[in-house]
Amino acid sequence: xxxxxxxxxxxxxxxxKRKKTNMILNILxxxxxxxxxxLASSLFFGKNDPATDRENQLATGEQELSETEENEAxxxxxxxxxxxxxxxxxxxxxxxxxxxxxADKEKEEESNEADDSETEVSENSDDPNVIKTMxxxxxxxxxxxxxxxxxxxxxxxxxxxxxxxxxVEAATRLNSGDYTLYFLGNGGSEHSSVASIKNKSxxxxxxxxxxxxxxxxxxxxxxxxxxxx
Numbered sequence: 001x002x003x004x005x006x007x008x009x010x011x012x013x014x015x016x017k018r019k020k021t022n023m024i025l026n027i028l029x030x031x032x033x034x035x036x037x038x039l040a041s042s043l044f045f046g047k048n049d050p051a052t053d054r055e056n057q058l059a060t061g062e063q064e065l066s067e068t069e070e071n072e073a074x075x076x077x078x079x080x081x082x083x084x085x086x087x088x089x090x091x092x093x094x095x096x097x098x099x100x101x102x103a104d105k106e107k108e109e110e111s112n113e114a115d116d117s118e119t120e121v122s123e124n125s126d127d128p129n130v131i132k133t134m135x136x137x138x139x140x141x142x143x144x145x146x147x148x149x150x151x152x153x154x155x156x157x158x159x160x161x162x163x164x165x166x167x168v169e170a171a172t173r174l175n176s177g178d179y180t181l182y183f184l185g186n187g188g189s190e191h192s193s194v195a196s197i198k199n200k201s202x203x204x205x206x207x208x209x210x211x212x213x214x215x216x217x218x219x220x221x222x223x224x225x226x227x228x229x
Contacts, residue, residue, distance in 0.1 A: 131225040142166045144217030152190055152212070164218050168195045168208045171220030182229050187211075193218070196229045205229045 119136045144150075144163055153160040164184060169175060174197070183196035191212035198205050207229075209222040 125224075129226050129228060131227060134223045134225070135221070136171075139171055139220045141213040141216035141219040142170055144215070146217075148215060150191070150212055150214070152186070152193065154185055154193075164193055164195065164210060167210050167218035167220050168197065171208050171223050172197070172199075172206060174199065198229065 118138045119134055121132055121134050123132045125133055142163060145159060146163070151160075155161055161184070165176065165181070172179070178201065179197040179199055181195065181197050183194075185194065186192070187194040187209055193210045195208045195210070196205070197208065205226045205228060207224045207226055208220060209224075210218045211221050213219050
């Protein structure tokens with residue numbers, strides 16, 4: 001009996017080759033499968049990538065921080081502007097008040113100048129004690145809170161007393177602290193009075209004559225500068 005080794009060997013070779021081919025195909029299929037799995041995983045999990053999420057969170061945080069800083073800057077700017085506006089308003093008010101005071105002062109000076117221009121001065125007097133006599137048609141009643149019929153009162157602190165002194169100060173342009181009152185009394189009738197005063201700063205002596213105007217108060221009529229009171 002003869003044995004055919006060639007035939008048997010050929011079948012073995014084919015079988016071995018087929019196994020190798022199948023193994024290569026299986027490997028390739030496995031590689032392709034793994035590639036598909038990796039690709040699918042990348043596409044699916046890429047949406048929830050921690051690194052990407054962290055970057056997004058950082059970007060969002062930076063944006064919120066930037067917006068917060070901008071809001072704080074705007075608020076500080078507004079708060080800083082408000083005091084500035086208040087300072088400007090205060091400065092404007094002070095300027096207006098200063099202008100009003102200056103205007104009032106100018107009016108007062110103009111009024112005083114007008115009074116001076118209207119004041120008539122006479123140095124001719126039969127009384128040797130009188131240096132000069134001053135009258136002014138611009139002198140008027142100083143006003144009153146008293147009712148009629150009026151009664152002249154010579155009592156310090158009484159409203160009628162205070163209104164008499166107000167008329168004296170209007171005629172001499174002296175304030176209450178600028179002169180010393182030596183006498184305030186009847187001027188010869190119920191509705192006339194006379195005051196004797198000394199100017200503290202100049203030492204000049206004056207007699208101021210007053211008369212009562214119905215419902216309008218005491219009015220200066222004449223001022224005499226005298227040598228002695």
